[in-house]
Amino acid sequence: MVDLIEARVVVIGSGPAGIAAACAAAESGGRVLLVDGQSEPGGAIWRGAWTGRVPAADPAPVWFDRLRRAPVETAFDTTIVGRVGPHRLLAAREHRSIEIRYDRLILATGARELLLPFPGWTLPGVVGAGALQLLVKNGLPIAGARVAVVGSGPLLPAVAASLRARGASIAVLIEQASWRALARFAGHLMVGHFSKFRQALALKRAIRGTAYRAGCWPRAAVGEDRVRSIVFTDGVHLREEPCDWVACGFGLVPNLELAAMLGCGIRDGRLTVDDHQESTQEGVFGAGELCGVGGVDLALALGRIAGHASVGDRVRAERWMSLRDKHRRLATRLEHTFRLRSELERLCEPETIVCRCEDVPFGSLRGAASARDAKLATRCGMGPCQGRICGPATERLFGWTDRSGRPPLVPIRLDALADPPDS
Amino acid sequence: MVDRVAARLQSAESQGPIDKEISVPEPTPKPRDEISLTINGRLVRVAESTTVAAAVIGAGFPSFRRSVRHERRGPVCGMGVCFECRLTIDGIVVPTTCQLACREGMVVTTDG
Numbered sequence: 001m002v003d004l005i006e007a008r009v010v011v012i013g014s015g016p017a018g019i020a021a022a023c024a025a026a027e028s029g030g031r032v033l034l035v036d037g038q039s040e041p042g043g044a045i046w047r048g049a050w051t052g053r054v055p056a057a058d059p060a061p062v063w064f065d066r067l068r069r070a071p072v073e074t075a076f077d078t079t080i081v082g083r084v085g086p087h088r089l090l091a092a093r094e095h096r097s098i099e100i101r102y103d104r105l106i107l108a109t110g111a112r113e114l115l116l117p118f119p120g121w122t123l124p125g126v127v128g129a130g131a132l133q134l135l136v137k138n139g140l141p142i143a144g145a146r147v148a149v150v151g152s153g154p155l156l157p158a159v160a161a162s163l164r165a166r167g168a169s170i171a172v173l174i175e176q177a178s179w180r181a182l183a184r185f186a187g188h189l190m191v192g193h194f195s196k197f198r199q200a201l202a203l204k205r206a207i208r209g210t211a212y213r214a215g216c217w218p219r220a221a222v223g224e225d226r227v228r229s230i231v232f233t234d235g236v237h238l239r240e241e242p243c244d245w246v247a248c249g250f251g252l253v254p255n256l257e258l259a260a261m262l263g264c265g266i267r268d269g270r271l272t273v274d275d276h277q278e279s280t281q282e283g284v285f286g287a288g289e290l291c292g293v294g295g296v297d298l299a300l301a302l303g304r305i306a307g308h309a310s311v312g313d314r315v316r317a318e319r320w321m322s323l324r325d326k327h328r329r330l331a332t333r334l335e336h337t338f339r340l341r342s343e344l345e346r347l348c349e350p351e352t353i354v355c356r357c358e359d360v361p362f363g364s365l366r367g368a369a370s371a372r373d374a375k376l377a378t379r380c381g382m383g384p385c386q387g388r389i390c391g392p393a394t395e396r397l398f399g400w401t402d403r404s405g406r407p408p409l410v411p412i413r414l415d416a417l418a419d420p421p422d423s
Numbered sequence: 424m425v426d427r428v429a430a431r432l433q434s435a436e437s438q439g440p441i442d443k444e445i446s447v448p449e450p451t452p453k454p455r456d457e458i459s460l461t462i463n464g465r466l467v468r469v470a471e472s473t474t475v476a477a478a479v480i481g482a483g484f485p486s487f488r489r490s491v492r493h494e495r496r497g498p499v500c501g502m503g504v505c506f507e508c509r510l511t512i513d514g515i516v517v518p519t520t521c522q523l524a525c526r527e528g529m530v531v532t533t534d535g
Contacts, residue, residue, distance in 0.1 A: 044502050112504050124485040124497030131501030139473025141481050226485045359491040384506035411518055
């Protein structure tokens with residue numbers, strides 16, 4: 001017996017965009033179901049705040065409150081694995097499969113960190129920057145540990161500040177963007193987005209005393225059984241800093257697998273949507289980082305537009321468009337400021353692992369013409385993560401794109417598939 | 424002006440009043456129940472809602488598994504994407520232990 005749930009509007013993903021979309025669709029009169037693979041709403045950015053085990057940063061409490069009061073049904077611990085027909089998705093919850101039927105679908109599947117391979121990046125202790133923050137929020141003791149925060153983007157100082165508040169010492173913060181680019185960005189914030197400027201200053205204050213190296217990038221993580229130090233450069237000198245953790249992130253990449261499976265148009269690494277957030281597939285909408293990385297405020301605006309528009313309430317949807325445009329301008333600025341330098345594409349040695357699941361080294365990939373070619377010859381991207389980690393890396397290193405979106409989207413237990421819905 | 428802002432940022436100092444209004448969230452530990460589980464034969468106690476991946480690293484086992492080439496590997500993405508944190512729990516391989524909360528009496532073994 002397969003569980004069946006249905007709703008007029010189904011929202012996939014309960015981060016800021018998904019919460020805003022669900023609330024907006026409900027406000028416009030839709031019967032809404034909010035689905036997430038996690039056990040609570042909030043997405044990666046508000047992880048742990050719903051249950052109160054992590055303090056909620058603004059504006060999370062406001063949105064959690066709205067979600068609690070909105071007539072929105074929820075299905076947590078529920079991961080989409082495939083589709084069983086038009087307007088019908090297959091999901092898994094532990095050992096069970098669930099069919100989800102919808103009239104309108106809003107995708108708010110968020111983004112993951114971009115991890116670029118460099119020598120030693122596979123050592124235990126080298127983790128995503130957001131990942132270390134999540135692990136700590138989920139109970140990992142970090143007090144007394146030395147953390148090197150490495151990569152690019154506004155997430156790095158935020159991670160450094162939060163780890164420091166929990167007793168970690170930040171060995172070094174390595175940002176690949178130049179001081180000049182950062183200064184220009186700060187000037188822009190000061191003029192056009194003063195509240196953000198104040199946030200940036202507060203963040204700067206929270207990591208006061210930390211060695212902040214702009215215009216630098218990693219060359220190698222060093223260690224035997226786990227990482228012991230990070231070697232980095234400004235292009236001229238090499239420096240080595242001892243550390244217990246290397247938390248690295250080079251930006252975010254949208255989670256496009258489900259959108260690709262549904263046949264939605266994707267361009268420049270983001271979901272193609274119209275002014276009302278509808279994708280190229282009629283009745284399928286997108287919101288949040290999926291439509292281009294832009295942060296919480298943009299995600300909330302896009303979620304509201306998608307939610308209202310999904311049930312045909314264009315009037316309410318259009319109210320949020322000028323706010324959307326404002327946040328999108330900031331997102332474009334961010335993208336420009338933290339554009340990755342080409343040196344990052346030349347960090348790998350021939351023996352540096354690129355595909356972690358199948359242990360495929362950089363050297364064996366250089367002859368391949370495409371992602372498919374590399375798969376056939378080396379199994380690159382064919383392990384359990386299905387290319388989610390190495391795919392964005394090889395896109396950057398070799399210019400390959402691979403958006404097959406083939407089900408099952410995630411590895412699931414056979415007993416969950418053993419009794420699937422009628423197809 | 425750009426250079427002035429750069430110097431300002433680099434000096435890592437800012438005005439006083441600002442951090443009174445905007446502050447980075449401080450941890451406010453809530454009293455939580457403890458859970459006991461066994462990790463590589465050792466009895467470990469963790470706070471409720473700690474994930475298995477966090478508990479295993481916290482217990483001193485940063486290496487979770489051996490890769491195809493027998494290299495040590497530990498958690499990477501923390502959000503159920505990379506599958507590097509897979510472990511054997513009560514005899515069954517769990518692919519994403521960073522997404523799984525510890526439960527009383529669990530028996531967890533690493534392969535690293």
